[in-house]
Amino acid sequence: MIWVETVMQGVTLGGLYALFAAGLYLVLGVMRLANLAHGAFIVLAAYVILLLASLLEIGPLLAALIAAPALFAAGWLLQRLLLNRLLGEDILPPLLVTLGLSIVIQTGLEKGLSAQSRRISPGPLETATVEVGPAVVSLLPLLSLGSAVLVVLVLQWVALRTATGRALRAISDDPATASMVGISPPRLLAGVTGVSLVVATIAALHAGTLAEFQPASGTAYLIIAFEAVLIGGLGSPWGALAGGIVLGVAQTAGAALDPEWEVLAGHVAFLAVLLVRPRGLFPRASG
Amino acid sequence: MTKPFLETLELDADYGDCRALFGVEVGLAEGETVAVIGANGAGKSTLLRSIAGLVRNAPEMVRLDGRPIGALSAEQVTRLGISTVPQGRRLFPSLSVEENLLIGGRHGRSKGQWSLGTVYGLFPMLRERRKAPATALTIGQQQMAAIGRALMSNPRILLCDEIGLGLPPELIRDIYAILPRIREAGASVVLAEQDIGRALRVADRVYCLTAGRVTLLGRPEHMRRHDIHDAYFGVRA
Ligand SMILES: Nc1ncnc2c1ncn2[C@@H]1O[C@H](COP(=O)(O)OP(=O)(O)OP(=O)(O)O)[C@@H](O)[C@H]1O
Ligand SMILES: [Mg+2]
Numbered sequence: 001m002i003w004v005e006t007v008m009q010g011v012t013l014g015g016l017y018a019l020f021a022a023g024l025y026l027v028l029g030v031m032r033l034a035n036l037a038h039g040a041f042i043v044l045a046a047y048v049i050l051l052l053a054s055l056l057e058i059g060p061l062l063a064a065l066i067a068a069p070a071l072f073a074a075g076w077l078l079q080r081l082l083l084n085r086l087l088g089e090d091i092l093p094p095l096l097v098t099l100g101l102s103i104v105i106q107t108g109l110e111k112g113l114s115a116q117s118r119r120i121s122p123g124p125l126e127t128a129t130v131e132v133g134p135a136v137v138s139l140l141p142l143l144s145l146g147s148a149v150l151v152v153l154v155l156q157w158v159a160l161r162t163a164t165g166r167a168l169r170a171i172s173d174d175p176a177t178a179s180m181v182g183i184s185p186p187r188l189l190a191g192v193t194g195v196s197l198v199v200a201t202i203a204a205l206h207a208g209t210l211a212e213f214q215p216a217s218g219t220a221y222l223i224i225a226f227e228a229v230l231i232g233g234l235g236s237p238w239g240a241l242a243g244g245i246v247l248g249v250a251q252t253a254g255a256a257l258d259p260e261w262e263v264l265a266g267h268v269a270f271l272a273v274l275l276v277r278p279r280g281l282f283p284r285a286s287g
Numbered sequence: 288m289t290k291p292f293l294e295t296l297e298l299d300a301d302y303g304d305c306r307a308l309f310g311v312e313v314g315l316a317e318g319e320t321v322a323v324i325g326a327n328g329a330g331k332s333t334l335l336r337s338i339a340g341l342v343r344n345a346p347e348m349v350r351l352d353g354r355p356i357g358a359l360s361a362e363q364v365t366r367l368g369i370s371t372v373p374q375g376r377r378l379f380p381s382l383s384v385e386e387n388l389l390i391g392g393r394h395g396r397s398k399g400q401w402s403l404g405t406v407y408g409l410f411p412m413l414r415e416r417r418k419a420p421a422t423a424l425t426i427g428q429q430q431m432a433a434i435g436r437a438l439m440s441n442p443r444i445l446l447c448d449e450i451g452l453g454l455p456p457e458l459i460r461d462i463y464a465i466l467p468r469i470r471e472a473g474a475s476v477v478l479a480e481q482d483i484g485r486a487l488r489v490a491d492r493v494y495c496l497t498a499g500r501v502t503l504l505g506r507p508e509h510m511r512r513h514d515i516h517d518a519y520f521g522v523r524a
Pocket of ligand 2: 331332333374448449
């Protein structure tokens with residue numbers, strides 16, 4: 001039953017990857033902005049959780065709850081003060097600015113806190129396991145899968161069932177016509193980037209407790225997030241989850257065959273899916 | 288004409304280095320229906336988009352109740368009670384028919400007779416297809432939905448950009464047949480049209496645009512057919 005455990009491990013790892021992807025998906029889906037700083041924001045959030053937990057001597061969950069509003073505010077301000085002014089026909093300015101931002105965050109963390117690897121201590125959950133059918137899985141990765149499903153459900157519910165979600169879909173379809181019906185994109189988009197950083201904080205809590213991270217980890221997070229979003233397509237937040245799971249399963253299966261193949265197997269799966277479905281598993285409906 | 292409550296004053300509009308309107312002056316009085324006629328590229332849409340705030344201008348170039356609104360954004364203008372049925376309909380493809388209507392009603396004036404119920408009363412077809420994605424509608428139904436979306440904000444002024452374009456004649460007639468109902472509900476209407484005959488039949492006053500300039504204006508009953516043709520096609524007298 002080794003392969004069952006391998007697949008289970010892959011699926012739960014996919015949950016973490018889906019959390020990386022969900023925040024990126026949100027911004028890319030609503031405003032067609034590829035936020036190249038998303039990985040760096042996840043790392044930044046992980047350090048904020050780490051520092052809060054050690055300074056205030058609180059658990060990582062409580063630290064993340066305190067960090068989340070701060071990161072929301074940071075995302076809000078970033079959008080209001082900077083990104084809203086760069087959105088437009090030309091997609092290059094936001095790419096350059098967010099790339100620059102990721103470099104600033106990474107070097108800032110390296111200079112301020114050292115480039116050393118750190119880990120957020122998960123406490124007693126560290127070694128907890130649960131039996132799922134024939135397989136035994138560690139609890140921590142399972143929790144990240146649960147968080148990912150929850151995040152996707154909430155995003156989906158807001159998008160489809162609320163007036164705000166309706167307005168966001170309209171902005172995503174056609175910003176000019178959206179403002180013609182009285183929607184004010186700048187304010188809504190600030191909220192979207194704020195929420196994407198809250199999702200980044202959730203991702204950071206899981207990534208930081210599951211494994212070590214360092215200021216430079218953002219690049220790897222970003223690549224995984226991008227691959228998962230592109231595999232999933234921009235039609236539904238479930239795509240981010242599906243994309244994360246495809247990558248996670250490919251990586252653990254690759255690693256089971258030969259540990260050196262782990263990362264490569266993920267990239268191969270990414271290319272394979274895009275060859276078959278260039279617009280991803282859940283493509284956007286086009287007008 | 289009674290005193291206009293919406294007017295453009297020496298309106299110039301540019302797309303980058305390219306000027307599309309040159310000193311255009313039009314006015315709309317309460318309860319009036321005004322048609323703007325002109326050939327392809329004459330500047331009809333640009334005029335409507337300038338009023339709607341989709342093309343930004345100097346503040347004084349557009350006035351509503353004497354207040355300069357030329358530099359306001361489209362969302363601000365919409366909130367003042369000016370609503371647009373854009374050329375090509377531009378429904379939101381990710382939204383259902385009903386969601387397209389609801390989104391039109393969200394930022395408008397709350398008092399007025401238009402609501403989901405009355406819009407469905409005007410276009411019963413839309414009620415039947417309310418759950419369908421906007422893209423699943425026929426072109427005629429899409430045009431109705433675009434008009435419905437604009438009405439949902441209970442506008443004082445409705446800007447209609449070539450609402451008959453691409454529709455079969457009997458559907459154009461149906462669409463135009465609802466204009467009186469829209470006026471009764473209290474909206475003044477600006478119609479951009481390429482079809483001269485249709486414009487003359489429904490409008491209280493007509494402006495003819497040629498290459499970005501007003502070349503003729505008047506009441507349909509006072510306008511001579513060949514003057515209109517000369518102005519429309521840019522023939523100089
Ligand atoms: N987005 C744009 N960028 C640059 N030029 C534009 C743009 N839109 C319109 N124009 C130009 O402005 C002029 C007026 O165009 P406009 O669309 O207002 O004409 P119109 O009377 O609505 O024509 P039609 O009947 O074909 O809709 C044209 O010369 C057109 O090429
Ligand atoms: Mg036009």
